[in-house]
Amino acid sequence: xxxxxxxxxxxxxxxxxxxxxxxxxxxxxxxxxxxxxxxxxxxxxxxxxxxxxxxxxxxxxxxxxxxxxxxxxxxxxxxxxxxxxxxxxxxxxxxxxxxxxxxxxxxxxxxxxxxxxxxxxxxxxxxxxxxxxxxxxxxxxxxxxxxxxxxxxxxxxxxxxxxxxxxxxxxxxxxxxxxxxxxxxxxxxxxxxxxxxxxxxxxxxxxxxxxxxxxxxxxxxxxxxxxxxxxxxxxxxxxxxxxxxxxxxxxxxxxxxxxxxxxxxxxxxxxxxxxxxxxxxxxxxxxxxxxxxxxxxxxxxxxxxxxxxxxxxxxxxxxxxxxxxxxxxxxxxxxxxxxxxxxxxxxxxxxxxxxxxxxxxxxxxxxxx
Numbered sequence: 001x002x003x004x005x006x007x008x009x010x011x012x013x014x015x016x017x018x019x020x021x022x023x024x025x026x027x028x029x030x031x032x033x034x035x036x037x038x039x040x041x042x043x044x045x046x047x048x049x050x051x052x053x054x055x056x057x058x059x060x061x062x063x064x065x066x067x068x069x070x071x072x073x074x075x076x077x078x079x080x081x082x083x084x085x086x087x088x089x090x091x092x093x094x095x096x097x098x099x100x101x102x103x104x105x106x107x108x109x110x111x112x113x114x115x116x117x118x119x120x121x122x123x124x125x126x127x128x129x130x131x132x133x134x135x136x137x138x139x140x141x142x143x144x145x146x147x148x149x150x151x152x153x154x155x156x157x158x159x160x161x162x163x164x165x166x167x168x169x170x171x172x173x174x175x176x177x178x179x180x181x182x183x184x185x186x187x188x189x190x191x192x193x194x195x196x197x198x199x200x201x202x203x204x205x206x207x208x209x210x211x212x213x214x215x216x217x218x219x220x221x222x223x224x225x226x227x228x229x230x231x232x233x234x235x236x237x238x239x240x241x242x243x244x245x246x247x248x249x250x251x252x253x254x255x256x257x258x259x260x261x262x263x264x265x266x267x268x269x270x271x272x273x274x275x276x277x278x279x280x281x282x283x284x285x286x287x288x289x290x291x292x293x294x295x296x297x298x299x300x301x302x303x304x305x306x307x308x309x310x311x312x313x314x315x316x317x318x319x320x321x322x323x324x325x326x327x328x329x330x331x332x333x334x335x336x337x338x339x340x341x342x343x344x345x346x347x348x349x350x351x352x353x354x355x356x357x358x359x360x361x362x363x364x365x366x367x368x369x
Contacts, residue, residue: 001252002196004259007236008252011170013132016042016249017055017160017226019176022242023090024061030089032097034242038175039097041245042137046103051132053167055140055160056094062086087141094139106136109143110159121166121271128167157226165233165270172230172237173248174223179241180256181206181224197227198259227258229274232367234264265365273329273365276316280309280336282358289321292328293366298357299330301350304343311336319359330364333357 018038024030042052060072060079063086073079087109095105108127114120131138142159157174164172183206184191197203203224227237240248240255247254265273284292288303299319311317312335319328333356334342347355
C-alpha cells in the first residue's frame with residue numbers, strides 16, 4: 001500500500017467531504033439510507049480514536065422535494081430558499097443518525113469571508129478546535145442561504161480543502177458518486193481508474209467533466225482542484241465513491257490517492273496561496289518565472305511585462321507566465337498605478353525610494369508545475 005493510503009488510513013484528524021449526488025435525488029430529496037451508511041463509516045472511524053469534520057453538500061438538494069421543485073433551480077434566490085429548507089432537514093437527519101452512536105453534531109455554516117479574512121480564519125480555527133475537543137462532530141456546509149455570487153466558495157470540494165488545512169487535518173477524503181479519477185469519461189467504458197497521483201505530471205492529458213446528476217455544483221473538475229490544493233499544501237487525499245465510504249475510512253484501499261507535498265505550508269502561506277481573494281495580476285517574463293518558481297526568489301520590477309487590475313500595496317495578486325498560467329500568488333508592495341513606469345527596469349535604474357521588491361519572497365507562494 002502506498003504511503004499516501006497509509007497516511008489516510010492512520011490519520012488522527014480527517015476532513016470527509018460528501019457530495020449532493022451521494023445523499024439526495026431530485027425527485028425524493030434526502031436519501032436517509034445513504035446518509036446512515038455514511039454516518040456508520042464515520043462513527044466506526046471515530047470509535048478508533050480519530051476526529052472527523054464532515055463537509056456535507058446536499059442542503060439545496062434536500063430542499064427540492066419539500067418545495068415541490070423538480071430540479072435544482074438556477075436563480076440564486078430560489079437556491080437560497082431551497083437551502084433554507086434543506087439545511088434544517090440535513091442537520092436534523094445528521095443529528096438523528098449520529099445520535100444512534102451517542103455522538104453530538106455541531107452545524108457550521110461558512111462563507112468565503114470566513115476564510116479570506118484573516119480574523120475570521122482564526123475565529124473558525126478556534127471554533128473547530130473547541131468542537132472537536134468537546135467530542136462533537138462538526139458538519140460543515142457553505143451558507144447557501146446568504147451567500148451571493150461574490151462570496152460563494154463555488155463548491156464544497158474547495159471548502160473541504162480549505163477546512164482541512166484550517167484544522168490541521170492529517171488527511172482529506174472526498175466522497176462522491178464516482179469511485180475515483182479516470183483517464184477519461186468513465187461512462188464511455190474504455191477508460192481506466194488512476195490508482196495514485198504522485199504529482200502534476202500524472203495529470204497531463206487527463207480530461208474530466210461535470211457530474212451527471214445535475215444536483216451538485218462541482219463534478220470531477222472541482223474534486224481534482226480540491227485534491228491538488230490539499231496535496232500541494234502537504235495533506236494526503238483520497239478520492240472515492242460514497243458507496244465505498246466504509247473502506248475509504250478504514251483501509252483506504254479504494255479510489256484514487258493523491259500523494260502530498262513533502263512539507264506542509266504554514267497557515268499564513270496556505271491562506272495566501274489558496275484562500276485569500278486576489279485583486280489583480282502581474283505578467284512575468286520567463287526569467288522572472290524561473291526566479292520565482294524554481295529558485296524561490298523575490299519578484300523584481302525588471303521581470304514584469306504587464307499589470308492588470310486595480311490594487312493597492314498590501315493586496316494579494318496573481319503572478320502569471322507568458323502563457324497566462326498562474327504560477328504564484330503574493331502580496332504586492334506597490335499600488336497598481338505605480339507599477340507601469342517601473343516594469344522592465346533594473347533596480348539601479350529606479351529612484352532610491354522605489355528600489356524594493358515588487359513581491360518579496362516571504363510574501364510569495366509559488367505553485368508546483
